[in-house]
Amino acid sequence: MCAAVYVLSTVTGYVLTSALLLKCPSLLHRRKRQTFLGRHISHRGGAGENLENTMAAFKHAVALGTDMLELDCHLTKDEQVVVSHDANLQRSTGINAYISDTAYAELPPYLCKLGVTFQRECFCEGGEDKRIPLLRDVFDAFPNTPVNIDIKVNNDTLIKKVSELVVKYDREHLTVWGNARNQVVKKCYKENPRIPVLFSLPRVLQLLGLFYTGLLPFVPLKEQFLEIPMPSIITKLKDPNNLTRSQRFITWLADTLLMRKALFDHLTARGIQVYIWVLNDEEDFQRAFDLGATGVMTDFPTRLKDFMDRNGISKPQ
Template sequence: MSAVVYVLSTVTGYVLTSAFLLKCPSLLHRRKREAFRSRHISHRGGAGENLENTMAAFKHAVKLGTDMLELDCHLTKDEQVVVLHDSSLKRSTGINAYVADVAYADLPPYLCKLGVSFKRDCYCEGGEDKRIPLLRDVFEAFPSTPVNIDIKVNNDTLIKKVSELVIQYKRQDLTVWGNSSNEIVKKCHKENPQIPILFSLPRVLLLLGLFYTGLLPFVPIKEQFLEIPMPSIVSKLKDPQRQTRSQRFITWLADKVLMRKSLFDHLTGRGIQVYIWVLNDEEDFQRAFDLGATGVMTDYPTKLKEFMEKNNYTTTIK
């Protein structure tokens, strides 16, 4: 009987200690230094208001006062770092080729009309700017705006060249980079540990495992940014009538597991920013901020700005 009492008291003590440290992370971990904090993040520059990943989109978002530009990078045949989401040019330009097989000077322009990936049956029609820009162009045009870079392919040269550009433009404190691939994130961190990194998908799963077992308060974390989707928006992206019962259950379960205020509060208490993507409706903006997310990533920067002003959420560029 005494052994059972001992085990129960030990488990109870562990649970209480874990719960306490979850709410008071600074007792075990020094808070990470935040060079900037972003609440308003423009996905691909604001893909619902201008053609995605174009200078026109970035200029519009920055003029609105966005805290951060999110963009994607690839490498051309002549090893130029370009801002482009897909490895194939088919969806964005109509040309059946891969960006890695085309020199920068030969890249075709964007199509006049592109679908908005995170808004069902919505399209964006662009103006005169249909050029695929260089990452260098973005850095030169917006020297003080934080940029979130998704390294789209596992390419050592791409990672090295992005790092070189960050150093050249003195943006180590204004840049975060990574990918869902753990291998890419590891290479990024090895190439330049001065640039903050995102959680990869395997590291997100590990994070959740640590959180639900109560171990998270005791474990050091190297990442400074957690970017996760809000699973519930799936019902807005796909016709609910075409989703099976099991698909709806999986979405519901994923939402319950990921969207945890206590997790977000603990991470932000350790200086780790939490961004939720890609949200394009006011009720989702509200939910994200209510959950304690640091920032919201959107295709509609004007809509997010208006929501934040109406609800007294302020942008926080430093």
Template sequence: MSSTAALYLLSTLGGYLVTSFLLLKYPTLLHQRKKQRFLGKHISHRGGAGENLENTMAAFQHAVTIGTDMLELDCHITKDEQVVVSHDENLKRSTGVNVNISDLKYCELPPYLGKLDVTFQRACQCEGEDNRIPLLKDIFEAFPNTPINIDIKVNNNVLIRKVSELVKQYGREHITVWGNASYEIVEKCYKEQRRQKQRTKISNITIKSITGALIKNSDIPIFFSLQRVLLILGLFFTGLLPFVPIREQFFEIPMPSIILKLKEPRTMSRSQKFLIWLSDILLMRKALFDHLTARGIQVYVWVLNEEQEYKRAFDLGATGVMTDYPTKLKDFLHNFSP
């Protein structure tokens, strides 16, 4: 390679690196900042599964009473097409009955057990008297002004359509987030929103022709699928992220290091521990979090249940934290100074 070609290559690479670094720090030079409809700092995972039975009205009520910014919950569809709030499709773990939600009508669903393990807190259980599996519409009616994060747990077209219709029916597009780790489910959420938008557009034309009024359609914000999270990481470490437009509004990721506290160390191989350590190093990046938040994308880290975990997430620039212990997180935030 000639010295001229080498100089040209180095100058091009240098220009790329400088531009990438500049746009990483100041992304609004290239991208319009997304408008944030609300900010979720305190997020109650399954309503606060460490203080009340998960995904119950009692859990959601408790979290809202202490001032949570957002409720996180999971949805499934029953045989009679009712959208219910439950983490598991099979109810063996949560009710003791080995049956799938989709095989039963809502009135046939068994109640939750009186005591359940806290998934993200090893060797901990939570007890509660409210053991009814609620409907999603129950949550919408009880907490009309509280932002809700909905995890669409199964790849079911009816479930996705029903959730979308409920959100629209209760006028919650501006305070609802939905999606799943599955790329396919997220794409179906986008597709359903396009259908809803088209139906709304047709309705608007009809209404405007009659009354002169126009109804504004609003999309439901969507969080990143796992595939898209991995893509964002690849773009970040190659310096390409500042140049790429992003459609999602919420970046929800686990803190990999918490896996170490959920398993017995002696049961984990050296390679497993290394992979967890490496994942944690790659994913928990302040520069990444700062770039996304500068673009108006909220960064949520889950599921954290200890003060040192809360502190680490917020020190790294996370917008919010999902926890099973809403009271503990509330007390931490009261004393925390970023």
């Protein structure tokens, strides 16, 4: 009987302590220093309004007032860091070649019309700018704009050169980098721990495990940005009638587990920003901000800006 009471009181004490620290993480963890805050994030520069990852897209988004540019990096054969999403150029240029096998001067231009990945049956037709830019072009043009860099391949030279560019342009306080793969994020952090990193997919799963077991308030986190999808948007990317029952269940379960206001509030209280991608509809913008997300990543920066202006959503003071 005494043992049962002891166990019960111990469990109760743990639960109460966990709940307290979930609400007040500063009791155990020093809040991470934030040098910028991203509310409005332009995915690939705004792939629904200009050709993705072009200087035209970045210029449009920055002129609109975006808080952050999201882009992707690869390394060419002559070791130039370029801004492009796919390793193979087929989808974006119509040429079946890999960026890593092509010198920068030989890279073909983008096609005139590209599909928008996160908007079903949507295409973007670009203007005159179809050039694949260098990362340094972006840094030169937008010295004060935060940039979110997805390191697309597990390449030590690419990671090293991106770090060197960030340091050269004095942008360690304006950059976040990473990848879904944990190995890449570890290499990024080892190469330059002064550049904030994203949670990799394995670390997101670990984060959820810690949250649902009540251990998260006790565990230190090196990452400063949680960048996650809103699983429910799959019904907008694919015809719902073509989704199987198991696909619909998995989507519902993932959305239920991942889209948690208590989790987002705890992370933001620790100075960890939460970005939800890639949202292109107003109802999803609203849901993300209602859940306590720090920012929204979109293909349509004008659409998101109009929504934020109408609803009085601005950077928290």
